Amino acid sequence: MNENVLIKTEKLSKTFSNNGRMQHILKNIDMKIYDGDFTIIMGPSGAGKSTLLYALSGMDTPTLGNIYFKDKNITKYNQDKLALFRRKHCGFVFQQIYLVESMSIMDNVLASGLLTKKNKKEVVEEAYKLLEKVDIRREYVKKFPTQISGGEAQRVGIARALINKPDVLFADEPTGALNSKTGTDVLNLLTSVNEAGQSIVMVTHDIKSALRGNRILYVKDGEIAGEINIGKYGENNEKRHNELSDFLVRMGW
Amino acid sequence: MKKELLLAKSNIRKGKGITVGLILLIILAAAFFNLVLVIFNDVNKNVNKCAERLNTEDVNIQIAGDISSITDEYIESIINKNNVKDYELLRANIFYAVVTKYGDGEVTPNIVFEKKDSALNARIGKSEIVEEDNSISGIFIYLPYQYHTGGKFNLGDEFKVTILGKEYTFKIKGFINNITMGSYNTGDLLMIVDDDTYNDILVKNNNTYNYLRIKTKVNENVNKAVFGNDFLKTITSKDNTLSVYSGVIDDYIFGRTFIALIIGVSFLAFSLIILVIVFLMLSNSISNYIKENIETIGAIKAIGFTSKNIKVSFMLQFAILSVIGTILGLGLSYLMIPFITGIITTQVGIPYNVVFNPVVAVTTIVTLIAIIIISVLFFTRKTKKIEPITALRDGISTHNFKKNKIPIETSKLPININLAIKTMFINMKQNIITFIVVFFLVFNGVISLIMMQNFSIKPKISLLTFELCDGAIFTDEDKDKEVFEYIKSLDHVKNVRLISNESVEADNTTLSAYILNNDCSLKNIDVCYKGRLPQYNNEVALSGKYCENYNHSIGDEIEIGVGNQKAKYIITGFIQTTNNNGQEAVIREDGAHQIFKKDFKKLYYFDVDEGTNIDDCLDNIKNRFGDKIGSTVNFQKVIDGSITIFKTISNMMVVAMIAIGVLIILLVLYLLIKTLINNKRKEYGILKAIGYTSKDVILQNAISFMPSIILSVIISCFISSKIANPYLTMMMSSFGIMKATFEVPVTYVAVMGVGFIVISFLFAVLLSRKIRKIEAYNLLRGE
Ligand SMILES: Nc1ncnc2c1ncn2[C@@H]1O[C@H](COP(=O)(O)OP(=O)(O)OP(=O)(O)O)[C@@H](O)[C@H]1O
Ligand SMILES: [Mg+2]
16 A cells, blocks of 8 residues: 555535435545555445545535645635646546547547647647557547447546546446446456556445455445455455455445 | 416426527517507608698699789689699798708708798698797797707797898797698798788888799599699799799608608618517527427327427417517517607607507517417427437437537647537537627618718718708899809809709609709719719709609600790709609709790809808808898708708617617527537536536637627628618618718728627627536536
8 A cells, every 4th residue: 555645534524405404425534545546435325425536536525624635725626726626636437428429539538638738749649549548449539429339438538537647537436337348348447557556536336346446445324434455456356355345244235 | 278388387487598588589579570660650640640630732832933923813713623622822921041040050941931820720731839838929930840859949949040131039939830831851941920020021022922832632533743733834834934833742741751761661671680580599499499308398298298289388388478578579669669759750840649559569469479489380390200209218319420520639729719619510500590690780780880970970961962062152133143253253262053943844743953054063973873964955864763763764855844845855864862752853054044934043052172161251242242142051050950860860770779789699699508508518517527617618608609700790791881882772762862872981890890799709708607507516416
């Protein structure tokens, strides 16, 4: 485990009012995300996993508490400042993939890449490199998102998320909408970028995906109910699997 | 019906913003539609009703000069009883081209004085009092009502005129209304003065009258113009030293109302354009609305609504909007009408009370609702094809992206602009609509600016009057041309020319002829718009409008006469003026003498060198010749006086058109941007999620409309400027203007164009600020 703290929260709370009733979704969460980790967030449906992920990533602001990103307090940032923060530091991969349907694959990646870098030639080069890395054939880059398969689309999504070399890649159930074969491709891709040093925070429901991470946090009723370190994917996968299973049983999965 | 109504109501509630936008558009459409109909219907009707009330003559015959031989018995003996129902004689004194103050300047009408009793109690063509202050006594005058509405005089004000060398200072006791002698646009004005003044003037005129007006009511089926003309022939064949003129009631009414008609036609043109825009927007909104609700349509079909139910509910929905919109529009219309009729009254000079016109109102409502319902029917014709299953399962994809316009990879544009242009291409249909709307709005604006430039800032007098000059002298007694020669000899005076005005006859019609001295060169080069003015004694130039009606071409020969004296002339050119309803002729003095055996009333026009004081010049001539000079005219002041109304109208038009243009572009952008944001909600959410700020996306959204707006403004400014003159010629040809040569105020047009672009951009940004509310986070939660 790398000891460099990337994100730190203090008494992070999130409250929604549902028809006038206050609902405390995140309750005084103190936690850290470490640089280089493949952090997994698990927990029952409705526990607040996505809420936590989007608070950590500056997609949403907490009701109470503080969030530090590399010692910088981003809690009080307004929407536009958060957008600038996101483009600089975060990459996102969504369950529903969310490519812009009116733009070609290449343009989807470039629209993100050109946010931080001005040199178009470099960005284009980088985009081709990334698309190659995520196994998108060169003749596909001119296609539209609706003209490629879900798995391909999600890999484009990952390329888009990586183009700005984010400090951390956030993924909310990135394989949720994919079949098992294409899901595995996506997981392999995430694993390999993590191996190359990319920090990842991923929300997932299934153990197979969770095994790709080295640190698993379990969210329950708006609190971190527990966590476990099982080491990086690849070595002793059987042992890791057992440790994780035991952990999940303990957490009441 | 009940469930359809429920559906309609819920639809209206759901799309509140769009509903309000549409209602506003319908309000505008209804307001203008109704306004135009009211102007066309009621203004003339009001004048006609007034003409009836005053038992106005159908034809009046005017004879001026030594009328002692035209006795009552003589008239009785020559009047054709088969044609005439009734007639009445008015013997009075007329004074030509009397200079009076009017508005910001002066006008020079011919004035006929009458006593109060005889004017008010005339059997035919009587006068009525519109306003009166009975506390005023002494030397008083009743002026035509136009002097109040247009001339800006009020009861109790002082009014000065110089008659036969004596200046009279009246107090205004009242304002009167008379159809044929109530407007300086038709030449002669009737004014009532106190008995002492009346007698004083009569004594000064050697106790004789110089003017006889035969007011006749003719039987139906009698051609009024021909009747008048025949009557003049009879008179002039007895004594052709007299000046005669005949006028027909229709021409008087036209002469008084034609500016109102110009306003009406302009508003009609503007309204038609606004209507086109409104219907474009309506149909666009309806089709968008249906597109957006296709899933809902599938769902409600699934729960048992038939496509007929759905159609009916759409129709109900828009019918409700139309009813609300048209009724509010009628209200707005009646708020605007007094404003417009106020301006019309200014010119017409006949009191006008705005009354609600139910027929017109119903026409407005029915027409608009019918058009809206028809377009709803047209756009809902596809609902039948929507299968509940397909609609529910996949929705019906509204877009099929095929071509990646302006690929980011190769374009040179900054990324935000690049995305904006992409949005523009995807949103092509809405951009085409924007283009068309802006095009028409800018066209309206350019036309209004041209009218402002040519009627207000730098009045294009050459289209409104026969001749331009700096000063004019009117004289009745200059047989030996002593005055003429003297003016010519003055320092700093140049181009002295003589222009008399007499009635002649051709094709059984009375024409007003300008008689030019033989070496006269007109300053108004616009008056002869085709061919040339006469250069020999057998040549004539005629009104283009007249020649159109009678099928005369340049080069044709035409017989012109006065009484029994006739001569043939070759038509050398067409002229255009707004006087005498486009029945005018130009001949040379030597040409005129072939048919006239008398001296003409003389009007000398002259120009002066720059910096010369015209009034000093005129005073010099007046002092030198005294009573011989009928009146002197400072032309600039006359222009200022008669242009007052045009100024008001054109300035108002600019303000109204720019205000309406801004309002419409706001509404249109509102509707289009709302739809665009709706369609792009997801895409904008994604962009925000990956790090685009609200500002970025708002600008992208707003900028996506700018290419079509900018292009449209530029093209429209250019095309509008080019076609303005032909367009205005078409609109004004019925008023005698056959070839408009208005100046295009390039700077103003450019300023308006830039202003339009800037305002549109500001609106677009403002309206796009709704994008702030699209939170990436909500998108992620699948909202
Ligand atoms: N904007 C919001 N307004 C109101 N309630 C919300 C909002 N966002 C989330 N919630 C509520 O907070 C709770 C947690 O939601 P969250 O999406 O974080 O759950 P989750 O752990 O990601 O669940 P899942 O595994 O089903 O995705 C849910 O009950 C949800 O309804
Ligand atoms: Mg979730």
